[in-house]
Amino acid sequence: MTAAYGKAYISDADFFAEREEVLKTWPTGSDVDLDEAVAYHRTISDDKKFTEALKKAAEEGRVLVQPRAGVALVDEHIELLQKLAAEADLLPTTIDAYTRLNHYEEAQKGIERSVAAGKSLLNGFPAVNHGVKECRRVVEAVSRPLQVRHGTPDARLLAEITLAAGFTSFEGGGISYNIPYAKKAPLELSVKTWQYVDRLCGYYESKGIRINREPFGPLTGSLVPPCVSTSVAILEGLLALEQGVRCVTVGYGQLGNLVQDVAAVISLRELCDEYFRKFGFENYQLTTVLHQWMGGFPEDEAKAFAVISWGGAIAALAKATKVIVKTPHEARGIPTAEANLQGIKATKQIVNMLAEQHLLREDSLQNEVELIKKEVRCILDRVFELGEGDFAKACVRAFASGVLDVPFAPSRFNKGKLMPVRDSSGAVRILDWAGTPATDEVREFHRRCVEERGVSEGRKPSYHMLIDDIYAVSKGRLVGCRR
Amino acid sequence: MSTENVSGPTIVLGVIGSDCHAVGNAILYRVFSEAGFNVVNLGVMVSQDEYIDAAIETNAKAILVSSLYGQGELDCEGLRERCIERGIDDILLYVGGNLVIGKVDYAQTEAKFKKMGYDRVFTPESDLNEVIKLLYADIKERFGE
Ligand code: B12
Numbered sequence: 243m244t245a246a247y248g249k250a251y252i253s254d255a256d257f258f259a260e261r262e263e264v265l266k267t268w269p270t271g272s273d274v275d276l277d278e279a280v281a282y283h284r285t286i287s288d289d290k291k292f293t294e295a296l297k298k299a300a301e302e303g304r305v306l307v308q309p310r311a312g313v314a315l316v317d318e319h320i321e322l323l324q325k326l327a328a329e330a331d332l333l334p335t336t337i338d339a340y341t342r343l344n345h346y347e348e349a350q351k352g353i354e355r356s357v358a359a360g361k362s363l364l365n366g367f368p369a370v371n372h373g374v375k376e377c378r379r380v381v382e383a384v385s386r387p388l389q390v391r392h393g394t395p396d397a398r399l400l401a402e403i404t405l406a407a408g409f410t411s412f413e414g415g416g417i418s419y420n421i422p423y424a425k426k427a428p429l430e431l432s433v434k435t436w437q438y439v440d441r442l443c444g445y446y447e448s449k450g451i452r453i454n455r456e457p458f459g460p461l462t463g464s465l466v467p468p469c470v471s472t473s474v475a476i477l478e479g480l481l482a483l484e485q486g487v488r489c490v491t492v493g494y495g496q497l498g499n500l501v502q503d504v505a506a507v508i509s510l511r512e513l514c515d516e517y518f519r520k521f522g523f524e525n526y527q528l529t530t531v532l533h534q535w536m537g538g539f540p541e542d543e544a545k546a547f548a549v550i551s552w553g554g555a556i557a558a559l560a561k562a563t564k565v566i567v568k569t570p571h572e573a574r575g576i577p578t579a580e581a582n583l584q585g586i587k588a589t590k591q592i593v594n595m596l597a598e599q600h601l602l603r604e605d606s607l608q609n610e611v612e613l614i615k616k617e618v619r620c621i622l623d624r625v626f627e628l629g630e631g632d633f634a635k636a637c638v639r640a641f642a643s644g645v646l647d648v649p650f651a652p653s654r655f656n657k658g659k660l661m662p663v664r665d666s667s668g669a670v671r672i673l674d675w676a677g678t679p680a681t682d683e684v685r686e687f688h689r690r691c692v693e694e695r696g697v698s699e700g701r702k703p704s705y706h707m708l709i710d711d712i713y714a715v716s717k718g719r720l721v722g723c724r725r
Numbered sequence: 726m727s728t729e730n731v732s733g734p735t736i737v738l739g740v741i742g743s744d745c746h747a748v749g750n751a752i753l754y755r756v757f758s759e760a761g762f763n764v765v766n767l768g769v770m771v772s773q774d775e776y777i778d779a780a781i782e783t784n785a786k787a788i789l790v791s792s793l794y795g796q797g798e799l800d801c802e803g804l805r806e807r808c809i810e811r812g813i814d815d816i817l818l819y820v821g822g823n824l825v826i827g828k829v830d831y832a833q834t835e836a837k838f839k840k841m842g843y844d845r846v847f848t849p850e851s852d853l854n855e856v857i858k859l860l861y862a863d864i865k866e867r868f869g870e
Contacts, residue, residue, distance in 0.1 A: 365795040574828035652747035
């Protein structure tokens with residue numbers, strides 16, 4: 243079954259033909275010169291390369307700390323990143339929501355209005371509008387490895403511009419940057435345009451320039467069961483490897499239960515290796531990232547720090563290669579540099595305190611690892627069957643049939659029928675599997691977990707229980723109580 | 726577009742602009758439907774004209790605009806003027822969520838959005854039961870129903 247897979251590598255001719263069209267979609271595209279970009283990357287020192295930082299951290303068993311950050315204007319963005327560089331190991335450039343949807347005219351207005359207002363009115367950095375030269379100013383002004391973080395279904399031009407500017411890591415994927423982030427973008431198209439992005443990274447790789455690619459693990463960040471996010475991460479990893487990418491970081495969004503979260507990171511890492519090898523890929527560099535709690539945050543800043551620190555603890559105990567941090571402003575708005583620094587510092591404190599500690603792989607942890615592995619294998623067996631030898635087709639058909647289904651996703655190409663709910667220990671279980679396959683044994687386990695909670699709370703598990711779980715963390719708990 | 730056949734007043738619900746935050750929208754749809762409103766839910770990423778089209782088509786009494794992602798200040802401006810242009814001058818406009826960039830004092834945000842022509846402005850922590858009471862009262866006051 244695996245034999246046919248892994249052969250959809252985009253040919254040079256097709257790649258360069260598509261490239262010509264991509265670069266025409268906004269005037270700044272014409273400034274991208276691939277040869278010049280490759281030559282520029284050769285001059286970047288190792289301490290500013292994402293892949294080098296990840297490699298070193300993985301070897302030393304350290305957890306790298308990275309914030310999210312981006313504002314409308316270049317000088318302000320540089321100032322922000324320079325402040326964050328004081329504490330962060332890795333730096334981001336978070337892209338605004340207009341650019342993410344290729345609405346460059348609106349981004350342009352946002353830039354102009356931000357100049358007039360004297361503050362950023364955009365929720366990120368509009369890299370396409372700024373173009374290669376201005377983005378390179380950012381690269382040159384900061385002393386840390388830089389990654390583009392966004393949520394773009396069609397990120398071809400964004401990738402062309404930022405990679406040419408000297409960014410060394412690019413987040414996203416055809417599923418993870420569509421299903422949670424878009425409404426009408428066809429999955430078939432986003433998967434296809436992301437194959438282009440991966441092929442572009444593969445092109446750099448073929449010239450000896452290693453670009454780190456990071457599928458977005460947390461998806462909607464709203465009670466996504468580990469088996470769903472892990473399956474998506476594996477698929478996006480395979481799609482990237484197929485186009486010549488050799489440095490992949492797979493991610494997971496903390497859910498809140500210690501055992502489930504640590505197990506999820508362990509199984510994510512082990513399953514990626516299992517599937518990457520199964521499909522014949524070797525010589526890749528694989529690392530993991532933990533995202534601190536991605537759902538609704540408590541408004542109170544002291545409470546927010548508790549959530550942040552618990553996420554830091556999970557990253558350290560699960561031995562993730564890096565952790566993406568939240569801030570005490572999370573419930574309210576884009577953080578100031580100061581609030582962002584506080585989140586980073588709280589995280590570093592706990593990560594460093596736990597650096598030498600190891601969770602024993604005793605029964606409860608080992609059982610949870612085995613459970614997630616069973617679930618993922620059952621889902622992916624079906625997904626690969628549907629794909630008939632083509633990873634892209636596998637993704638599209640899996641969502642169309644509900645074999646993959648992400649809770650609370652806005653996309654029309656997601657069924658939205660699978661229903662998660664927490665068990666009494668706060669682990670996320672599945673109340674209604676809808677079209678997602680699972681063995682009888684696994685279904686029975688989830689049913690028992692959920693039933694137990696229902697009995698202890700004296701109510702029937704339902705959508706209402708799920709809604710209570712959605713609010714729970716913001717209201718000071720993990721397991722939602724009846725309102 | 727999802728509606729349920731109930732007898733209560735019709736309201737239009739959606740998340741404005743390029744905003745993808747879908748969780749609050751799903752909950753608002755449930756809560757307002759359960760409270761007896763006939764909710765026309767446009768989901769996420771709704772343009773000003775889509776709200777107005779739906780409001781005209783269904784003779785809605787109110788539009789409930791959500792904005793979570795921070796660019797609400799850019800997206801929400803002009804909705805009242807556009808409503809007037811298209812002949813639904815007196816429709817109630819409610820707006821709520823993380824309306825501006827950053828953690829800003831709520832009073833400032835409220836003043837800004839009231840000036841844009843929104844009747845009421847809500848923080849993310851607003852008690853939805855209170856909002857429901859306000860909405861029934863505002864509809865009664867404005868339309869005498
Ligand atoms: C989950 C989440 C996501 C998920 C969303 C998945 C999905 N498709 O739904 C993901 C990870 C994809 C995501 C992406 C982004 N996010 Co986000 N996200 C959140 C988070 C953590 C929780 C939101 C949530 O679901 N809450 C639970 C629901 C139940 O609450 P709610 O959404 O607030 O809705 C309630 C109330 O607001 C209120 N309400 C809402 N509208 C209205 C309207 C009326 C009339 C009334 C009465 C009440 C009302 O009632 C709702 C129900 O209780 C918030 C921060 C937080 N709150 O902790 C950030 C947050 C909303 N995101 C934010 C941003 C900026 C983004 C991004 C642009 C990325 C970025 N630059 O950081 C992208 C969005 C891109 C796009 N095109 O929109 C910012 C907005 C910043 C600001 N306003 O200054 C926040 C506040 C985080 C932050 N502090 O930076 N996000």
